[in-house]
Amino acid sequence: MPADASLLARRRPRRRHLGRYALLALGAFVVLFPIYAALVVSLQPAGRLLEFPGQLLPTEPTLEAFRTAFNRGSLGRYLLNSAVVSLIITTAQVLTSIAAAYAFAFLRFPGSGLVFLVFLATLMVPTEVTIVANFETIESLGWLNSYLGLTVPFFAFAFGTFLLRQAFLGIPRDLRDASALDGHGHWGFLRHVAVPLARPSIAALSLFSFLLAWNQYLWPLLITDRDEYRTVQIGLKTLMSSSVSDFPVVMAGTIIAALPILLGLVLFQRHIIRGLTAGAIKG
Secondary structure, X not given: OOHHHHHHHHHHHHHHHHHHHHHHHHHHHHHHHHHHHHHHHHHOOHHHHHOOOOOOOOOOOOOHHHHHHHHHOOHHHHHHHHHHHHHHHHHHHHHHHHHHHXXXXXXXOOOHHHHHXXXXXXXXXXXXXXXXXXXXXXXXXXXXXXXXXXXXXXXXOHHHHHHHHHHHHOOOHHXXXXXXXXXXXXXXXXXXXXXXXXXXXXXXXXXXXXXXXXXXXXXXXXXXXXXXXXXXXXXXXXXXXXXXXXXXXXXXXXXXXXXXXXXXXXXXXXXHHHHHXXXXXXX
């Protein structure tokens, strides 16, 4: 092969990689710049917001907006409520999803395929369609202003069942047979084989469930009217104001509320990718 042709062949893959990196960098900028802008606004005195041109780097950073947001919005109590509610919902969804996914993946019963299709069909039902019925049920049970009312309607998660079923279907049949020869029944196989092999998917489901539970707004707003049960998303509403001087406080409260989610995404991003791609071929 001529030297010029060989050099051109080596440069082509590099150009493709450069294009991909450029697109990734652009996507990262689009996603991260609003977060950075909120952080800059929260660290500056309110008077700096009216200056032109604006500053991308705060020259006199201050944490006063964070202290004001935490105290004015009672975010301490709201953060605790959100943490409790999110952990309960996440734990319940993971357990019910494991049990249901195992049944659909390994048990054979009449109409299992139809039941699974009906199960998945619930994903297409908007939350707004069921919210009135759920509210009336919670009200009849006397669970308004309680952790039970905030968590029980979300104990089952169809997407979690689908995700873990796909992961379970990727487990070789030989492992099930070997487990049976060792004297393990369904519970032993689930505990010692299926769950350990599906840990990436379970980790991804846990973080996804926690994120959805943490960001709930409408349901906690409907069934609670006491501060001891309201969540952080409702607490942010109390910080809203049309005054420019309150913009740093609002941004600071938003960052405080989003910090647990951001940390979770950064720390467990590898588990999310592995979990969402597990079982993508088989099943």
